[in-house]
Amino acid sequence: MESIRKFLIKHIVLLFVLAVGSVIILSFVSVTNLNSLYERHLRYITTLAGKNLHYVFSIYYNDVLVSQSLKTLKEEIESAELIYLKLGPREYFYPENGRNYQGLFKLCKEVSSEEVFHTEEGILVCYPLYGEFASQFITENRKEGLFAVLYSKKTIDSIIIQWLFQNIVLFIIFALLGGFLFFDMLVRINGNFNTLNSMIAYIENLLKREKLPSDPKSAMKQFLDRFSFKEFGHAGRLIVKLISRVIKLTEELQRQAIKDFLTNLYNRNYLNQFVTKILGIVQRQKFPLSIAMLDIDDFKLVNDEFGHLKGDEVLKSWGKVILSSIRSSDIAVRYGGEEVLLIFPNTKKEAVSYIVDRIKKKFSEIDFGIGKKITFSAGVAGFPEDIPELKSLDDLIEIADRRLYIAKRSGKNRIVLED
Amino acid sequence: MVRYRVLFLVISFFLVYVYPVNGKAVCIVDSYRIEATSYVKSLIEKELNNFAVFSNVNLDREKVESCDPMILLGTPAVVEAMKKIKKKKVIYTFVMFPEILGLHKKKNFFGIRIIPLPDKTVEVFFSYTGFKKNKIAVPVSRRTQKIAKKYLSNSKLFEILPFDDDISRLKSKLSGYKYVYIFPDPALLRVVNLLKLMKFAKENGQVVITSLPDLDKYGVNFIYAVDYNLLAEKIVSLIENTPEEKILPCPARVKLWSP
Incomplete structure (x- = not known):
């Protein structure tokens, strides 16, 4: 048979391990979801910006206007490191040194819809520019250009690190609070068990004595007062009742062993x-x-x-x-x-x-x-x-x-x- | 006499069950999957008991063998069918310029125009509005000019105004016309170009006419375009009937008149 104390400790340890496991799994799932959410967010930003530029430049564009627009865009999108735009045969980079990354943007050449690439340089989002028609009867699907943005990985990394840090801090706070609660619970339960054990030991000694006390309740009151849980109190009171009954029966047996029932004289x-x-x-x-x-x-x-x-x-x-x-x-x-x-x-x-x-x-x-x-x-x-x-x-x-x-x-x- | 009656009954029994025994179904291929083709497809399906729908434009020989006839919606499916189907009856629609593809020469291909011919459209326009016939400007990109000439040559009212990519350069030429016809030219129908054209037409009090059914939101004045319910009915009727004409006119109606 297992002791309740051991059982409780075992289960608390198991609970803690499960909590840690859950937090790790949850963190992993959340980080994955966060990454995918961030990726989707980059996709939307790129699509929106690309569409906007495509509309504007469908009306009119020149080199100065394009480079100025790309500059403004880079300033507005904090995590954008490099912006690439291809309109017809002309290619634009912002900043200008982006030309060194020409190889990187080759990844976008074959894409037919917006696509995300995770590269060493960062997260590359490509958005091919297609002509937009007023009627659904025109189904021509001619690529007119390409818009791509290279985003820094630092942004998402810093978000994830911050998020993880907050998670860890929160977990520690919860673990400490939970630990205190469990500790308090253990101490109180342990105290009640100790009292019950002392009571049992006292009764064991009592039963070894030749002469039992006529009023065990007062002798055991000290134990009953120390119980803080109702259930333990019930058990204690039941033990006292049983002991009282045992003493009474023992006395009666003793009396019957030495006295005559009819005359009440000794036998x-x-x-x-x-x-x-x-x-x-x-x-x-x-x-x-x-x-x-x-x-x-x-x-x-x-x-x-x-x-x-x-x-x-x-x-x-x-x-x-x-x-x-x-x-x-x-x-x-x-x-x-x-x-x-x-x-x-x-x-x-x-x-x-x-x-x-x-x-x-x-x-x-x-x-x-x-x-x-x-x-x-x-x-x-x-x-x-x-x-x-x-x-x-x-x-x-x-x-x-x-x-x-x-x-x-x-x-x-x-x-x-x-x- | 009795013997003939019995024979007739037996033959009738076999005739009734030829279709299921044969196992062939009407096959529908929607190569555009746009709102309009989906709607027409659903109308056709309602009329048919035994049909199959192909989601893939690539027509496998096995698939084609199990179909009779084939209903093709959209140019890509028709182009594919021209290569693979030599004898089987093919009914098609949603092909903007069937003559350009040479479909009028294909014996087993029967088509229904998806847009009314320009001269038919302007004829309906003048009779419907009662306006006096006058020259109609047709801005067309140089890329589509050749096709446009082929479809506009029947009427002397049309005057083709070619442009490169930006319609803005046509403004001075356009200003001399009272009516503008929007030909289904991809360059003209680019949102930016159409918006520019409409803005210019509104500013100059020009009436814009088209055969495309979905340009109402851009402020076009007159739309004579396909009626999808009639189109579906016509397609279903072609399953059983074989017309003399290879390309049937578009079942159209006046969809919008907003002077």
Whole structure:
């Protein structure tokens, strides 16, 4: 795949080459046309002057009149270098030294209509003089003389050079202006691409992080503000939207991976991750750790009598009560169907008894509309009160589980702290 | 009797289709390509169904073979035809002086004059205007004098006034005449010479007569000249008919009378 920057540069270079080519071709065509136009112009001038002289000298002429007329003509036609006139047998040159070019004018001898010759001496235009008749019935075509003018090449050369010079200057001006415009365009497009690249690089780094920012818009606003083209802005905003959505989905996935959907308590998966971390700290720091294993009394009966929906409602309310009752440092895990494990870091067993009791009271106040209160039993265990050394959380869970069993056996709806 | 009728029908059938089988067409050669010849050519073409037009004056034998007859417009084509066509019927016009070319002696050449003869022109002039017959000056260059004599000898009214190149030198001789006839002389019809003549004639109250149809813009008083429509009709009629005369008179009419 080709980069847009490379593509643009390539096409701009191509455009420039095409422009230069077009100017060269156009100049060549124009110079050719100019030459032909100038040639036609010389043809007309010569024809007009020849016709005029022919008319005048048809009425009357003498040597002085002819040379004077040719002189006047040369003065009027700036680019005329030499004028030749043949009337009958007589030949006239102006200026007189034109006789040296007699060989040149031999070119005109055979022409039957006006003709142009490009010679080393200049541009020679020949115009044969024919008699002009009043009636078209007279078709006699007798050549009565010849008129020829040698024009200097300097005139047309100077016109062409001046024209080319003007063209080159104009082209340079247009090329410079065009260059500036292209440069500005490139700089602006390049700036937008750079911003887009920086944004992409930033997002790539962002995605490598373990924890994604909750509000990527504010972090990426700096990039969005730098875009000067609407389309780039659209693309940038779309990227931000996509990233926000990715972050949101990631957070949701993370939450679903460690929390129970129904009770909003942590699940066993989180417990396993947490245990490895907390146990290491507890073992190193030797601070107390207590747990409580909670189990709703006769939950099966609730499910059987009032249906699973009611059971779910009970569990949901129970989770809410638990979360609202424990501290932020405490952890509540749905351990089984209606079993909840509470972990209290840096807390002694007695304190746990108070917290669990608080939960009990709050939970007992809820009316589930089944005509009776729903209670739960709890077994509490603590380190270092119950075990001198905490090698595994399972040791504490085992003790708490045992005490829960004792609580159930002793009539339910109670908290057991000792065996 | 029935047998003869059948034979007649068969022969008629062949007669009707002889032309296309033969494949020969009327060929037109315009060797002048001036406005007048183009117009006449177009009139002839309108009248014909099967014709060919040659743009080249050089008459190739093959081309000539496929034509019957040939219509030639202008002297160059006629001169060429005189060399190459010996038996085929040739109709020509736009030849100023056919007798000079000896066309009246050619058996297969039939021409129509493009300008009326001078004596016919002056005859029409006097009858048309009612003017009293008087001597008519005919300025002619020495180069054309011989031809002029041949065409002007029928009438005693004409008096040839020869000049070299410049008609101005004739002024004193011209001033004694009331009428001037413009003979188709190239030297006289040079624009400069004709302008000089007309200026002089106007200043002296002379009536200028001509047989050339296109001199009206120069201020000529009387023009008795060819009628192109009649000319075309006459040419077309010559395709089928063979007249006794080798050179037919110009189908002319009075084109201008401006006293």
